[in-house]
Amino acid sequence: MTSAEKYVTAAYLVFLAVVLVYVVIFATKVSRLDRELAELTALAKGTGGRQPAAKPPVRECGPVEGAAERPVREADQGKGSGETGRFPQLPGGPGATSARQPGNSPEGERLG
Amino acid sequence: MIRARQLGRRFGDKRVLAGIDFAVRPGDFVLVTGPNGSGKTTLLRLCAGLAAPTSGELELELDRAEIGFLGHEPLVYRELTALENLDLFGRLYRVPERRERIGMLLERFGLWEDRCERAGAFSRGMLQRLALCRTLLHEPTLLLLDEPFNALDQEGAALLERELAELRAERTFLVATHEPERLGALASGRLALA
Amino acid sequence: MSTWSRNNGALALSAAATCLLVGGTALAFLWVPQDADQGFSQKIFYLHVPVALTAYACFAWGAWKAWRLLSRRQDRYDLESYTAVHMGIIFGVLTLVTGSIWAKISWGVWWTWSERQLVLFLILFLFYSAYFMLRYSVAPGPARANMSAVYALFGVVLIPVSFLAIRLAGTLLHPNPVINRDGPQMSASMFGVFCVCLAGMLALAAALYRTELTGKRLDARLRELRELLA
């Protein structure tokens, strides 16, 4: 093999190596996604019913997520089940007329 | 004047505002209340156009010249004097009879003696008053005030209440505050964020 | 684009990429006559230049998506621009490696400042590495998307300007520039095979781009789901 042939084959091998490394990195990413999905489906099964979500098991903060688990805020309670977040009812302030726009959905008093 | 449908804002993974619906019509005085971190400041920044919603829509019928925004930061240059700061923003907002208006505002907020003082030398309360002067400088039709009373002393708070009562008639307000009862009389509506 | 057509698109593209690349390389080594003056070493030409052109295509695609982001204001373009630039820098690094191998064969040195394409890719590599530094140091959100888009647009404008600068610098650094083969004269068959290799490389880039984009969208959706359920 002349030196030129060695180098040309080396170039093609480098190209192949880079593509393979890329595929390997992408595979690890897919497996991480798969593990995460499994975790979430377990979470979903666990809180399928209406009772408030048990405090989710404290996950060690993976370098990617980073955000520590925050207890569910009251307003977000209805989020998962497709309702819009409702706000706690406030005793109507004296003379507080509602700045609500017409035709607001009755179930949540946004304002006033 | 402002209409929001399912307004939401997320910072990275943290969802600060979700599914907010509200409308503010001209002449309203809406109080925004809620604990720290409930997104009051973010809501005001969205209305001021300083931040873009990541979900939902926000309609604003005003252009920037008619909006007065008072945030946690006084938004004044510490190296410049009070007069120079107001003069800078006066020019940018093309305020007619700039000098008289600046003089009147400084007088009204008790900053006239310190007008040639560097803003850096001001106390936190004086900076808040200077920021209020800057916010009211161009007579905005919509006022977005984020906890305007913090760092104000007794006299400053009284000044502000008088000012708000005076402007209540012909201006629209969206005020985030921790003491809603202080402005309860003026309020025409309330938006509670949890 | 519905997910059905997106997944099949990636599949079709990768299939096209594999057969085009394998076919092109086979033709290049077995069927095409050797180059008159360069002999066997000219074969690397069928790899180095397609990879370089694909890198340009990826940067241009990233800039096009960035332009759409700034004009259309939809944040899905941010992810697409980011993935395209990511593809571009991968092919850019490949170009640098194969280019230095080509320099080693032709002139016996691993790096030469007289090969304009190579120097341009070095500058682009520096430029787009800063693109990723910028993205990692700004908090995710509309602000980051806008800035990355503006930077990607700068990049694509920088390519011709830098190439012009390198040509000017060429006469500056060493007055007698080495004869530089911008585009070697190729016989019809060589050009044909070259086009096959180029098409294969572009298809490969498109396939990788599509799959990586799906991966990133999956990431985003999972994060949303985690939030809803958490």
Added chain:
Amino acid sequence: MSYLVDVATLARKDLRLELRARDTVPAMLLFVVSALVIFHFALPEESSGPAAVGLLWIAILFTALLGLGRAFMAEREQGLLDGLVLAPCDRSAIWLGKTLSTLVFLLLVEAIALPAFALFFDGSRIGPAAIAGVLLADLGIATVGTLLAAMASASRARELLLPLLFLPVVIPLLVGGVGAAVEPDPARYLGFLGLYDLIFAILSWASFEYVVTE
């Protein structure tokens, strides 16, 4: 017309801030002179040949980098960019105002740096073409640099990020500047610098709005 008034207001504000604080220009001056001295000791035999011009240009680029690092310091530390973005003026006026003030600082520093270079190294290199090259390149440095400074100031590691963003983009300026000073017929290089300034000034002017708003 009012656009220019805004630009003038903002530029005057920056100049007044600098006069009041007096921290950027003196620092840049000391930096450029000490850089030249260091280059003399670092490359003793180079200090007469054409490479000396290269040393001048390296000093100019890194001094500009120092100045640009401080360009949006006040706006970022006190959150003042919001104040400027809220103003009804066109956002590119903020960019143009800052570019003009940066340009003034750069010219002030070069008014000292060029004579110092002539003194330390050989003055024959500083011909009219070299000075024209420096001026044209300053335009490019100020326009692109201001936009990149605004980008870098939005990130956490702004001192680290600005050089990374800035240096690859100004390589063509370096080539044009050095070429204008060294080459016998500098016309091509000055033309190239002009082209660069034109292209990147328009691009920066058009895209600044997206860098400071969401």
